Amino acid sequence: MRLVLQLVARLLLIVALCLGAATIWATFDAYRSVDRATAASAQRVAQALQGLYWHELLLRSSRMREHLVPVPEWRTLETMKLISPGVCVEFQPATAFEKPLCGQSQGIGRTPPRWFAAIVPIFLGSHAEAVRPVSPRAAAAGTVVATPDQAASISLAWEYILNVIDVALLMAAAIALLASLAIAHTLAPAQAIVLALQRMARGQYRTRLPRFRSMELAMIGGAVGALGGRLEEATEQRAALTRRLIEIRDDERRALARELHDEFGQNLSAILAFANTIEMASTQQKDGGTAQDARMISQATHHLMASLRDALKRLRNPLPEELGLEASLVNLVDSWRSQSATQPTIQLDLKGDLTDISGPAATTAYRVAQECLTNALRHGAAREISLHVERCAGEDDALLIRVEDDGGGDAARVARSAGFGLTGIRERVTAAGGSLSILPARRGLSVAATIPLAA
Secondary structure: OOHHHHHHHHHHHHHHHHHHHHHHHHHHHHHHHHHHHHHHHHHHHHHHHHHHHHHHHHHOOOOOHHHOOOOHHHOOHHHHHOOOOOEEEEEEOOOOOOOOEEOOOOOOOOOOOHHHHHHHHHHHOOOOOEEEEOOOOOHHHOEEEEEEOHHHHHHHHHHHHHHHHHHHHHHHHHHHHHHHHHHHHHHOHHHHHHHHHHHHHOOOOOOOOOOOOOHHHHHHHHHHHHHHHHHHHHHHHHHHHHHHHHHHHHHHHHHHHHHHHHHHHHHHHHHHHHHHHHHHHHHHOOOHHHHHHHHHHHHHHHHHHHHHHHHHHHHOOOOHHHHOHHHHHHHHHHHHHHHOOOOOEEEEEEEOOOOOOOHHHHHHHHHHHHHHHHHHHHOOOOOEEEEEEEEEOOOOOEEEEEEEEOOOOOHHHHHOOOOHHHHHHHHHHHHOOOEEEEEEOOOOEEEEEEEEOOO
16 A cells, blocks of 8 residues: 555544544533533522512512512513523522523524434433522522523534534545645655666666655665665676676686697597507408497597587687677577487577677677577477577667577576576676576577677
């Protein structure tokens, strides 16, 4: 999952949690606001009755104080204005048949769902009535008792919650949108870093990154640039070392070829001469057994000399240094074709201008083609082999060598092989700054090498 989506998802989760907390707080505050409205209503009505009590006491001093209040004058419209909606107020001690004076409760709030009306009293409890004395200095003046309407309080709480949730949802959506845009903008440079790493994986180590405003991304960009520089230096050192090793190995191959030619070649020639002499002498003496043994020695010597010539051909300097790449490849294919009529069909496909390709690039291309053809002919059951050599001109001037066969084989196993031949051509291609791939073909294997051509 992308980092931007992860951060946005976490942000939405945080917003949802905050929205849930705001809803719970709004429910609690709205429900308890009824208690505050009840206490305020009781206090206002008590203060109004206190003024009425002292007024009646002064005007009608002969009357018993306990009969001063309630009087019809206190149940007035002015007193109704002092009572909050959904709250009922009564005077104690009340007279017979006296009903509480209630504020407006019809149409208050929105009708809540049943689950809300059932859950809120369970978790938040019921409302308490508010009791206030009419006059703190005259206990006989009576008290005012305010009682909230449970249904009206729940309706008011539900309406308050809906209003709060509407605002909270709008704010949450705005915060989520703006924060998502900010996160996406902040993490946008990460794509440039990923592309730089991908180019480094393809061998383009010197990759310039833009300057990042974020300190953390700037540190990552600097680390990527430094890593690319070190990788390029290490690759150049490894390529130089590999080229030197290849030069040393080629020198050793040439020295070994000279030793084989001078020592083994002369000795085999001498053995062949001795065998021919013995055969001729035995034939004249009519010694058939000795003559037969001499002929067998001659045949074995001829076989060894043929193997020696083949080994010397592989050990000596490759033909590109003498004939050029194109002619040497044609000679290589013709030599394989002429060895036996039972060999598989070898198709040679040359494209592009190969005349000016020389030096290490030509030698590497010839060795790759030689080794791939050898492996396909000796280690596979191929009936058809194709050698494709193409020069890709343009800015990326490179030489493409591809050998395909229909002899089956496991590409993954061959790619993991540590044989000397495959290891040698891989080292040569790497030293030349190219790449080697071994992939399955339609009915066999495909070995492809790309060798850059220096300007």
